[in-house]
Amino acid sequence: MSEHGSRGFASDNCSGGHPAMIEAISRANGGHVGSYGADPETARFEELVRAEFGERSRGFPMLNGTGANVAALRAMARPHQAVICAGTAHISIDETAAPEAIAGLKLLTVETPDGKLTPELAATRLADPADVPHAAWPAVVSIAQATEVGTAYTPEEIRALADFAHENEMLLHVDGARLANAAAAQGIGLDEASLGAGADVLSLGANKNGAIFGEAVVFADPELANGFEVLRKGSLQLASKMRFVSAQLNAQLEEGTWREIAEHANSIARALGDGISWIEGAELAQEVQANIVFLSLPIAAARRLVESLAPNGPLLFEAGDAGVIRLVASWDSRVEDVDHFLARLTAALAETKNG
Numbered sequence: 001m002s003e004h005g006s007r008g009f010a011s012d013n014c015s016g017g018h019p020a021m022i023e024a025i026s027r028a029n030g031g032h033v034g035s036y037g038a039d040p041e042t043a044r045f046e047e048l049v050r051a052e053f054g055e056r057s058r059g060f061p062m063l064n065g066t067g068a069n070v071a072a073l074r075a076m077a078r079p080h081q082a083v084i085c086a087g088t089a090h091i092s093i094d095e096t097a098a099p100e101a102i103a104g105l106k107l108l109t110v111e112t113p114d115g116k117l118t119p120e121l122a123a124t125r126l127a128d129p130a131d132v133p134h135a136a137w138p139a140v141v142s143i144a145q146a147t148e149v150g151t152a153y154t155p156e157e158i159r160a161l162a163d164f165a166h167e168n169e170m171l172l173h174v175d176g177a178r179l180a181n182a183a184a185a186q187g188i189g190l191d192e193a194s195l196g197a198g199a200d201v202l203s204l205g206a207n208k209n210g211a212i213f214g215e216a217v218v219f220a221d222p223e224l225a226n227g228f229e230v231l232r233k234g235s236l237q238l239a240s241k242m243r244f245v246s247a248q249l250n251a252q253l254e255e256g257t258w259r260e261i262a263e264h265a266n267s268i269a270r271a272l273g274d275g276i277s278w279i280e281g282a283e284l285a286q287e288v289q290a291n292i293v294f295l296s297l298p299i300a301a302a303r304r305l306v307e308s309l310a311p312n313g314p315l316l317f318e319a320g321d322a323g324v325i326r327l328v329a330s331w332d333s334r335v336e337d338v339d340h341f342l343a344r345l346t347a348a349l350a351e352t353k354n355g
Helices: 019-028 040-053 065-076 119-123 155-167 179-186 228-234 243-277 299-308 335-353
Strands: 058-062 082-086 106-110 138-144 171-176 201-204 215-219 292-298 315-319 322-328
Touching: 019 243, 040 058, 040 215, 040 243, 058 065, 058 228, 058 243, 065 138, 065 171, 065 201, 065 215, 065 228, 119 155, 138 155, 155 171, 171 179, 179 243, 215 228, 243 292, 243 322, 243 335, 292 299, 292 335, 299 315, 299 322, 299 335
Parallel strands: 082 106, 082 138, 138 171, 171 201
Antiparallel strands: 058 215, 201 215, 292 322, 315 322
């Protein structure tokens, strides 16, 4: 298979493990240590969480992103309550019915112009006290950082949502699957892009930033974390050999490696966006902020382009005469991959025009 054929922009989940993650797992593989998190790597992770998110914070390694989100929401709300989220939220459209089936929470979605909730938009889903006991009362506002359309919340926007949530006796959850990309794009820290801006609980992503497996849940207030060890086990998220999850998280948090990885992916996404903007017939459907690019094309050209990129073709969303293609840069994406994609894009437009 060619070099370009083995890499693409389908998703940052498609890339392999970053060398730092491979090395971390290898280092953690020696000898016998305690199981279920009673190991030096997990102890080190807890230290790094406090250093990154504050002395009161508490972090728990998890197996995957959906499990981290669902377990976090279970810790924040009771089964008869609800969660306000954007209509594009991963917890709503990409995690089957896990929040509903496992956490028992009703998702109250809100349509947004750019994937981001605001206090004004979230307020439209508040329950009317007159509807009790017939309506599910929202207990959590959940946002994704970065969002599923590649936009990033500023600390000020998160603070406004946190204030809104707390004023209405709710908590703010951050799905940080691409938190590193959002923070790096703004030149701020992981804390400033989430808990430090007022959020209560964070699902800390690692897979999309070079890990092979493993995520984490981080609580700003240790009281919210009471009993989470048991809840994590009951949510099927406690690994017996937890050191291999923690080792990868540590590799990202040590010396700001997370930023180096995310900045590279973001820079490739910007290069993609810049290249697309120069091609007649192609348009950016959304400003490039993190590592996701949305490309809009006439539908025939969009289909042709995606077919030409198989088997690593990106996602295509058809909307009448237009096709919107999602492109995601990874830690191992290269400038030559951008050039290869732009050449394919130009060819698809030309072939479509010529019939």
